[in-house]
Structures are given as structure tokens and as C-alpha cells.
Amino acid sequence: MNKFFRLYMPFTRAGIQSTLMYSINIIFFSLSELLYCFVMYYVWLAVFDASDGQNFMGFDMQDMVLYLFMTNVTAYLTMSQADSAIAEEIKDGSIAMRLLKPVDYHISILFKDIANPIILFFMVFLPMTVCVEIYRGVTAGMIMFQPLNCLLYLLSGIIAYLVSFYLNMCFGFLAFYVTNLWGVSMFKKILLKFLSGAAIPLAFMPAALKNILAFLPFSSLSYTPVMIYMGKYTGAELLLNVGLQVFWLIALIVLCKLIWNRAIRRLCVQGG
Amino acid sequence: MIEVEHLKKEFRKVVKEPGLKGSVKSLFKPKYETVAAVDDISFHVPKGEILGFIGPNGAGKSTVIKMLTGILTPTSGSCTINGKDPAADRKRYVKEIGVVFGQRTQLWWDLPLRETYGVLKEVYSVPDEKYQKRMELLNEVLELDDFIGSPVRTLSLGQRMRADIAASLLHSPKVLFLDEPTIGLDVVVKNNIRNAIMEINRTEKTTVILTTHDISDIELLCSRIVMVDKGHKVYDGSLDALKSKYGIMRELVFQPEIAENFSEKDFIGGLKLGGEDLTVGHENGKWRVRFNSEKIPVKDMLSYTLSHIEAKDISMREADVEEIIRRLYKEGVGV
Amino acid sequence: MKRILKIYFRLLSQNIKMLMEYRIDFLTGAFSFIIDQVVGIGFIFIIFSQIPELAGYTLDQIVFIYGFSLIPKGLDHMFTDNLWSVGYFIVQKGDFDKYLTRPINPLFHIIAEKFQIDAAGELIMGIILVCISAGSAGVVFTPLSVVLLIVAIIFASLIYTSIKLGTAALAFWIKVSGQVTQVFYMTNEFAKYPTTIYSDFIRTVITYIVPFAFTGYYPCVYLFTGENPLFNIGGVVIVSSVLMMIALTIWNRGLKAYESAGS
Numbered sequence: 098m099n100k101f102f103r104l105y106m107p108f109t110r111a112g113i114q115s116t117l118m119y120s121i122n123i124i125f126f127s128l129s130e131l132l133y134c135f136v137m138y139y140v141w142l143a144v145f146d147a148s149d150g151q152n153f154m155g156f157d158m159q160d161m162v163l164y165l166f167m168t169n170v171t172a173y174l175t176m177s178q179a180d181s182a183i184a185e186e187i188k189d190g191s192i193a194m195r196l197l198k199p200v201d202y203h204i205s206i207l208f209k210d211i212a213n214p215i216i217l218f219f220m221v222f223l224p225m226t227v228c229v230e231i232y233r234g235v236t237a238g239m240i241m242f243q244p245l246n247c248l249l250y251l252l253s254g255i256i257a258y259l260v261s262f263y264l265n266m267c268f269g270f271l272a273f274y275v276t277n278l279w280g281v282s283m284f285k286k287i288l289l290k291f292l293s294g295a296a297i298p299l300a301f302m303p304a305a306l307k308n309i310l311a312f313l314p315f316s317s318l319s320y321t322p323v324m325i326y327m328g329k330y331t332g333a334e335l336l337l338n339v340g341l342q343v344f345w346l347i348a349l350i351v352l353c354k355l356i357w358n359r360a361i362r363r364l365c366v367q368g369g
Numbered sequence: 370m371i372e373v374e375h376l377k378k379e380f381r382k383v384v385k386e387p388g389l390k391g392s393v394k395s396l397f398k399p400k401y402e403t404v405a406a407v408d409d410i411s412f413h414v415p416k417g418e419i420l421g422f423i424g425p426n427g428a429g430k431s432t433v434i435k436m437l438t439g440i441l442t443p444t445s446g447s448c449t450i451n452g453k454d455p456a457a458d459r460k461r462y463v464k465e466i467g468v469v470f471g472q473r474t475q476l477w478w479d480l481p482l483r484e485t486y487g488v489l490k491e492v493y494s495v496p497d498e499k500y501q502k503r504m505e506l507l508n509e510v511l512e513l514d515d516f517i518g519s520p521v522r523t524l525s526l527g528q529r530m531r532a533d534i535a536a537s538l539l540h541s542p543k544v545l546f547l548d549e550p551t552i553g554l555d556v557v558v559k560n561n562i563r564n565a566i567m568e569i570n571r572t573e574k575t576t577v578i579l580t581t582h583d584i585s586d587i588e589l590l591c592s593r594i595v596m597v598d599k600g601h602k603v604y605d606g607s608l609d610a611l612k613s614k615y616g617i618m619r620e621l622v623f624q625p626e627i628a629e630n631f632s633e634k635d636f637i638g639g640l641k642l643g644g645e646d647l648t649v650g651h652e653n654g655k656w657r658v659r660f661n662s663e664k665i666p667v668k669d670m671l672s673y674t675l676s677h678i679e680a681k682d683i684s685m686r687e688a689d690v691e692e693i694i695r696r697l698y699k700e701g702v703g704v
Numbered sequence: 705m706k707r708i709l710k711i712y713f714r715l716l717s718q719n720i721k722m723l724m725e726y727r728i729d730f731l732t733g734a735f736s737f738i739i740d741q742v743v744g745i746g747f748i749f750i751i752f753s754q755i756p757e758l759a760g761y762t763l764d765q766i767v768f769i770y771g772f773s774l775i776p777k778g779l780d781h782m783f784t785d786n787l788w789s790v791g792y793f794i795v796q797k798g799d800f801d802k803y804l805t806r807p808i809n810p811l812f813h814i815i816a817e818k819f820q821i822d823a824a825g826e827l828i829m830g831i832i833l834v835c836i837s838a839g840s841a842g843v844v845f846t847p848l849s850v851v852l853l854i855v856a857i858i859f860a861s862l863i864y865t866s867i868k869l870g871t872a873a874l875a876f877w878i879k880v881s882g883q884v885t886q887v888f889y890m891t892n893e894f895a896k897y898p899t900t901i902y903s904d905f906i907r908t909v910i911t912y913i914v915p916f917a918f919t920g921y922y923p924c925v926y927l928f929t930g931e932n933p934l935f936n937i938g939g940v941v942i943v944s945s946v947l948m949m950i951a952l953t954i955w956n957r958g959l960k961a962y963e964s965a966g967s
Contacts, residue, residue: 125883125884125886128887129886129890132890132893132894136897139901139902139903139906140751143758143897143901144751146759147755147756148755154754277726280729280731280733280736283733283736283737284732287736287740287743291739291743296743296747297746302750439804439805440801442960459804460808463806463807466805468805470802473799475805479722479725479726484718488711488718491707492806492807492813493807520725
């Protein structure tokens with residue numbers, strides 16, 4: 098185990114260094130995402146203003162704010178760049194060099210990619226969560242922060258990141274077959290935003306659609322952890338949803354290996 | 370044709386102190402430092418000349434070229450080309466020049482090469498008939514036919530460079546600026562490009578200003594060179610003059626038969642010379658003695674060597690341009 | 705002028721040819737933008753399944769505002785997308801030199817060089833939404849209102865262009881300014897809803913500082929009510945012209961300050 102980390106930690110370190118070089122980009126990107134959250138915040142204010150009760154389909158304003166900001170930060174936190182990393186290596190042929198190294202391809206990519214959530218956790222997640230909790234505390238007049246939920250959220254968030262990573266790996270392998278990934282990755286991004294419940298909370302969708310989306314792997318990405326943070330899932334429901342996350346993670350790992358084995362054979366046949 | 374008078378370009382640079390504290394400090398209260406990239410450079414180029422513009426990296430070559438092509442405005446001094454001031458009269462001026470930056474392409478990356486020429490034809494308002502003729506000529510000189518239908522991104526570096534040069538010549542410019550046109554190319558392509566430049570220069574009296582790090586470019590193309598270093602002009606004259614002025618270095622090459630008890634140290638000790646003036650090296654059993662023929666005449670060198678070593682295959686060589694330039698770079702000013 | 709148009713169409717046809725090279729890629733891209741808008745509209749429908757009005761506007765009116773705001777956004781996106789590249793890499797990599805050695809205006813050259821077909825997704829969606837919701841939203845089309853609508857759309861597009869241009873030009877000083885453009889550009893999200901839902905501070909910002917309110921809400925108010933054309937439509941023209949002047953000033957100063965990379 099020790100040896101394992103010693104072998105792969107340098108990948109993470111390199112990843113952190115190269116991500117930090119773009120820390121200005123991260124700050125500006127977070128700022129523009131934050132603008133979007135604020136637009137939605139005011140939309141919700143108006144919605145609650147227009148509806149008579151304190152309640153909108155099971156959410157009150159505080160819930161909404163929490164959902165809004167936490168979903169965005171979670172989606173951002175669990176974002177993986179594995180797809181573009183792989184696609185680039187396939188395109189410029191440097192994937193062949195990778196195969197020569199005595200390390201597992203998937204794990205080395207993972208350890209490099211993991212730098213992203215580590216940095217974002219400190220630069221975006223912590224400040225954002227503190228602000229949201231202060232907001233909650235002030236509006237409710239008491240401390241609303243639930244350490245246990247937060248802990249469970251982090252656990253579920255780690256699984257969410259891994260699901261996202263393997264999903265993006267599979268997607269990145271498309272570059273073996275398609276030369277230009279720009280349009281497709283745009284499509285993926287927008288579809289994911291919808292399917293994961295980042296655009297519209299799954300709870301607001303028609304029941305049939307909601308059930309399907311809740312079962313698909315995409316709800317594992319941000320919806321499940323956020324629901325846990327909000328305390329909407331408890332007991333059996335909590336176990337079920339985290340179990341579902343684990344199930345999809347395993348399924349995606351298997352799928353990823355399958356595609357990889359086929360693609361690698363193709364790579365060898367073509368002679369790289 | 371080209372008149373450059375006391376040209377000067379200063380850049381303002383932010384001075385950063387090391388460390389995080391320094392970065393934060395320079396963010397709020399930046400300290401500036403003025404650096405003269407080009408300082409008081411003057412030269413004239415008559416019509417139809419090929420001028421080699423050389424100097425070590427960071428000497429200010431590109432900055433001069435960029436001022437001459439209207440990209441940068443001089444801090445002071447002036448350049449006049451065909452009676453026009455590049456920076457002030459940019460739009461009209463650039464119609465008369467062609468520019469190639471060897472490291473960058475001006476071709477449209479995703480489209481067949483032919484399309485780039487089609488666009489440039491409109492940009493430079495080249496009439497149809499003239500365009501046809503021009504393309505034929507460029508085709509002949511630069512052999513574009515093989516790849517004119519291929520997307521630019523699929524071209525090899527050599528093909529791309531030929532295509533880029535053709536693009537810069539499409540509107541029959543009076544002056545052609547080439548910034549490292551042969552960088553990274555193989556010998557065959559280099560020759561093709563050199564011949565093309567010579568051909569255009571000969572038939573159309575195009576004035577050419579070229580920067581390069583390849584000495585053969587200079588030897589084969591340029592009748593005159595201007596050398597800059599640290600923003601100053603350090604040499605301006607013909608290549609021959611440079612050779613006679615600095616070609617004092619000679620190289621004696623021989624294969625020793627019996628050379629016991631004699632080493633390079635003995636050379637240096639016996640002749641009481643060293644440093645730049647005398648160096649000795651071995652290579653494949655051969656000795657190479659480089660020496661300053663002003664400090665020790667060739668005749669004396671030969672007799673000294675032969676009196677100590679029994680040698681065969683003795684030959685004497687003049688220093689080549691590369692060596693002269695290396696020496697000049699090292700010594701800096703000296704003209 | 706004739707020459708300029710000729711060059712523009714020449715470059716445009718280059719773009720179309722390029723699109724044909726990567727047909728599937730671009731169609732997927734444009735399709736994605738449509739999906740994105742469909743989801744956005746779906747969200748509005750879900751909200752209105754629970755409430756009758758939002759800030760005093762009906763579903764149809766909100767859809768109209770949403771759709772209208774997409775049209776200038778899409779137009780700008782379609783024709784001036786290359787300005788993003790200025791802020792992200794053209795200046796930084798020193799590629800800007802190329803434009804300065806050509807005998808045409810560098811700004812025109814850069815804009816003409818790229819035609820972004822993806823924007824068709826936003827444009828088509830915007831036009832559809834405006835068409836289907838106009839009647840029930842209470843928009844009455846008279847010759848005057850149609851003319852004003854077109855004027856508003858053109859000048860609203862220029863608001864987008866000016867904001868991109870002014871912030872992209874900062875790259876002449878700071879080398880990379882794409883993120884600055886990104887933050888200002890994202891403010892357009894505020895334009896999709898009535899400005900009355902925002903706090904006074906935000907309303908002031910999006911009316912007078914980053915005036916995206918004029919690219920959606922204000923012109924729509926005129927179309928709904930016919931009220932105050934001087935502010936609601938005239939405001940678009942004035943704000944847009946002022947902003948364009950500022951942006952061009954920044955750009956022109958930037959050109960003078962430009963010191964290409966790797967001197």
C-alpha cells in the first residue's frame with residue numbers, strides 16, 4: 098500500500114502544480130458560476146414571493162439556496178478533466194509513451210486528475226460552504242450546520258468524483274474513433290447538467306422522469322451528495338442511494354476496462 | 370529604399386521581487402523598469418539588396434523587424450521605407466511588403482492551402498489576371514503543386530514554410546521580411562527556399578531583409594550583414610570584410626605519428642599563448658590546433674609543430690563565418 | 705466598402721467550407737445549445753406549474769423575455785466569436801502580429817475570420833420562443849413596433865459585442881483577459897428574467913454598468929405595454945452606442961500599447 102502511494106503520488110503532485118498555475122482562471126471561473134447562482138437566487142425569491150405558502154414542492158427558500166449553491170459547488174468539485182486529458186494523448190500519440198511506463202494507465206490518470214478536486218476543495222468548497230452556512234444561520238437565527246451530514250456528504254462526494262472520473266474516461270476513449278471531440282463534449286456537458294439535476298432539481302421533475310434519472314448514474318454526480326448534505330436522505334434511503342452510487346462506480350470501472358482492452362488491441366494493430 | 374535612423378525601442382517591464390510577498394506587492398504597487406530592446410540603430414538598405422540581420426537570441430532583431438513592418442511603434446528615431454513611415458501609414462504601407470515569421474504561420478489552418486491564397490488575393494486586392502500569373506510563378510519557384518489542395522494542418526514543416534513564403538509574395542511586395550525562414554528545416558528544403566529567395570530577388574529586384582541563425586543562409590544569400598547585440602549595432606558591412614577583419618583564426622589539423630611526451634599543455638606552454646588565442650583538441654586521433662594568426666604567424670606555428678611532433682595529413686584551414694560570429698558574439702562590441 | 709464586403713464574404717465562405725470539414729462536430733455543438741435552452745425553458749414551465757405569475761408577469765411573457773434575450777446573444781455569438789480568442793490567446797501567443805501586417809483593419813479582420821454556427825442553436829430557439837409566445841404575451845405588432853424591435857435587436861447585439869471587445873482589448877496590457885470577459889459576459893444571465901426581481905443594487909449594475917438589462921427586459925416591456933419607448937428602446941440605442949464607443953477607445957488605445965510577445 099505504501100509502495101502504491103509512493104509510485105502514484107508524484108502524479109498528484111505534478112497535477113496540483115500545473116493546476117495552481119491556473120489559479121487565476123479558477124477564481125474567475127468560480128466567479129462567473131457564482132453569478133449564475135445569484136440569478137437563480139433572485140428567481141427563487143420571486144417564486145416564493147409569488148406562491149402563497151412557504152413551500153415549493155417540498156422545498157422552502159432556505160432549502161433552495163442550499164440546493165442551488167451546493168449543487169453548483171458539488172458539480173464543480175466532482176468535475177473531471179480525464180476526458181480531455183485522454184483525448185489529447187490519443188490525438189498527439191503520447192498515449193504510446195504512457196504505455197511504456199511501468200504504471201497502470203487508469204490509476205496514473207486518476208492520481209493526476211485528483212489534483213483538481215483537492216485544490217477546488219480548499220479554494221472553492223470551503224469558502225462557499227462557510228458563506229452558505231452563515232446565510233442559513235442568520236436567516237434561521239440558529240446554527241444549522243450538521244457535522245454528520247457534512248461528513249456523509251464528503252464520503253458520497255468522493256464516490257461522486259470517482260463516478261465522474263470513470264464516466265469521463267469512457268467518454269475520452271471516444272477519441273480513438275472520432276477525430277474532433279469539441280461538439281460531442283459540448284453535448285456531453287449540457288446533457289450532464291440536465292441529467293444530473295444541476296439544471297433542474299430532480300425533485301421538481303415529473304415522477305416518471307424523476308425515477309428514471311434518479312436511477313441512472315448521473316444523479317450520483319451531485320444530486321445524491323447534496324441531498325445528503327441537506328439532510329433529505331436518512332436511514333434506508335441514505336443507504337440505498339449511496340449503494341446505488343457504489344453500484345454505478347463498479348459498473349463504470351468494468352465498462353472502462355472493457356473499452357480500454359478493446360481500444361488497446363486496436364492501437365496495437367494500427368501500430369500506434 | 371530603407372532608411373533607418375537612430376531607431377530606439379524601450380519596453381516597460383514590471384520588476385517582480387521573488388516569492389509570494391513579492392508577487393502580492395507587485396500586484397498592488399508595481400515597480401517598473403525601462404529596458405531598451407533596441408538602442409540607436411541606423412542603417413540604409415538600397416533597392417534589391419539581400420540584407421542578413423543577425424545577432425544572438427534576445428539581441429533585438431525581432432524588435433527591429435517588428436518596427437520595420439509596422440507592428441511596433443519606435444520610441445524614438447525613425448524608419449522610412451519607400452518614403453513611408455510604417456507605424457503611421459500602416460495600412461497603405463503593408464501592401465508593399467511581405468512578411469514571414471518562421472515560427473508562426475499566416476495560413477488558414479483547417480483549409481486547403483489554395484483557399485488561403487484566395488483570401489489573400491482579396492485582402493491585397495490582386496486583380497484576377499495578375500493573380501493567375503503570380504500563382505504560376507510561385508508554383509514554379511516554390512513547387513507548391515504537390516500540396517496546394519491539402520489542408521494546411523496536414524503539411525510538413527518544409528511545405529508549410531514554402532507555402533508561407535508564397536503567401537507573403539502573392540502581392541508582389543517591394544520588400545520582403547523573413548524572420549528565420551529556414552528554422553527547423555532539412556537541407557533539401559533549405560536549398561529550395563534559398564533558391565526561391567534568390568530567384569525573386571534577381572528577377573524582381575525585391576529587397577530582402579532576413580534574420581537567421583543559420584550561417585549558410587548568410588553565406589549563400591546575403592551580400593551584406595548587419596549584426597546587433599544587446600540592442601546595439603555591432604557590425605555593418607559585407608561578409609568578405611568581416612572575414613578579413615576577423616578571419617585571423619586559423620586551424621591546424623594533423624595526425625600525429627609519434628607524439629610521446631607531448632601534450633596540448635606543451636603547446637600552450639611552449640608558445641606562451643592561451644585562452645581564445647590558442648586551443649588544442651583531439652578528435653578521432655586527429656589534433657586540431659586553433660590559433661590567432663596575428664599573435665603567432667602561420668609559418669612559425671607550422672615549424673614549431675613539426676619540430677616537436679612527427680605528423681601526417683597536415684592541413685591548414687581558415688576560420689569559417691560561424692566561428693567569426695561566435696567570436697563576435699562573445700566579445701560583444703568591437704567594430 | 706465594396707472591397708470590405710468582398711473580403712467578408714470570402715472569409716465567410718472559408719468558414720462554411722471549414723464547417724463542412726467538421727460537419728458532425730458543429731451540428732452536435734449547435735444541437736447542444738438548443739438542448740440547453742430547452743432545459744432552461746423546461747425549468748420556467750416547472751416554476752409556473754406552481755405559481756400563476758412571476759413578478760407580475762405571466763408564463764408567456766416570461767418565455768417571451770427569455771426567448772427575446774437569446775436573439776441578440778445568438779447574433780453576437782454568431783458573428784464576433786473570435787473576440788474570445790483575442791483575450792485567451794491571440795495576443796498572448798503573439799499571433800496578433802499577423803493582423804497588423806495585412807492592409808485591412810485588424811479588428812475587422814479578426815471578426816470576419818470566424819463565423820460561429822453553434823450560435824444557430826440560440827438564435828433558432830430564441831426566434832421560436834418569441835413567435836409562439838408573442839400573441840398570448842400581449843405583444844401587438846405594428847409597423848412601428850416591428851421597426852423598433854429590429855432596432856433593439858441590432859443595438860442589443862452590439863451591447864454583447866462591446867462588452868467582449870472592451871474586455872478582450874485588455875489583453876493588450878495584461879496579455880490574457882479571457883477570464884475577465886467571461887465574468888462580464890456571464891452577467892447576461894440576468895437578462896433572461898424581469899429586472900424587477902433583483903435587488904436595487906443589481907438592477908443598477910445591469911442597467912447602467914454592464915447593461916444587459918437592455919438586451920432583454922427593457923425592450924420587452926415596451927413590446928408588452930407600448931410604454932416609454934424613449935427609455936425602453938431609446939435606452940438600448942444610447943447605452944449600446946456609448947458602450948461601443950468606450951470599447952473602441954479601449955481597443956484603439958490597446959493597439960497603440962500592444963507590444964507583441966517574445967520581442
